[in-house]
Amino acid sequence: MLDRNPIPLFPLPVVVFPDQIVPLHIFEPRYKQMLADVRTADERGEILPIGMILGEDREVQGEVGCAMLLAKVLDEFDDGRLNIIGRGGRRFRIARIAEDKPYLEAWVEYVDDAEEPTDPVLLAKAVAALEKLVGQLEEVTGMRAEVGSLQNAFQIAQVTGLDLEVRQQLLEMTTENGRLHALCEYFEQIIPLLEAEGKLHRLASANGHTGSHK
Structure with a gap:
């Protein structure tokens, strides 16, 4: 089922897995804004994951990504840069990308495993x-x-x-x-x-x- 609200996309030349701990240094203005929006949503009691997707800049190369949750802000610098820790969550498949904001957003459909016992x-x-x-x-x-x-x-x-x-x-x-x-x-x-x-x-x-x- 397609998620009702879009999530921010963070294209990087990395592949994040569920439950993976992800340290990131945020320094570009667009991603500073993205983190500000994520933290504002958190203050409202909403969960806004960051869509980690294989790619670079505004080019998305993967169809499936991992919705990373902001776990901790380690450092905040005077110029707005941040060191953060994220944790990989559910996988998603991109349905539609929006380019209205400085950073990309996407409507996504979450991906789950088929039910089968692990061998x-x-x-x-x-x-x-x-x-x-x-x-x-x-x-x-x-x-x-x-x-x-x-x-x-x-x-x-x-x-x-x-x-x-x-x-x-x-x-x-x-x-x-x-x-x-x-x-x-x-x-x-x-x-x-x-x-x-x-x-x-x-x-x-x-x-x-x-x-x-x-």
């Missing part, structure tokens, strides 16, 4: 593959990412270095098992490449350090 075997497989990927990255870079407790595909995707196209595809999928399956396929493709890179890294590190023989 625990598939979830465990995706988490195990991610942990293996993290281990491979640590071997290559010397740095280890903290994975934590992961309960769904969106949480897994947040800690995975997916490109924007793959992230957008996951956002648009309407089944949890479909997202988990897509992540498993991605890991199956990328892990062998990292394993090969790790072997090259070990060979390079050992070069010249094998000792001398007399």
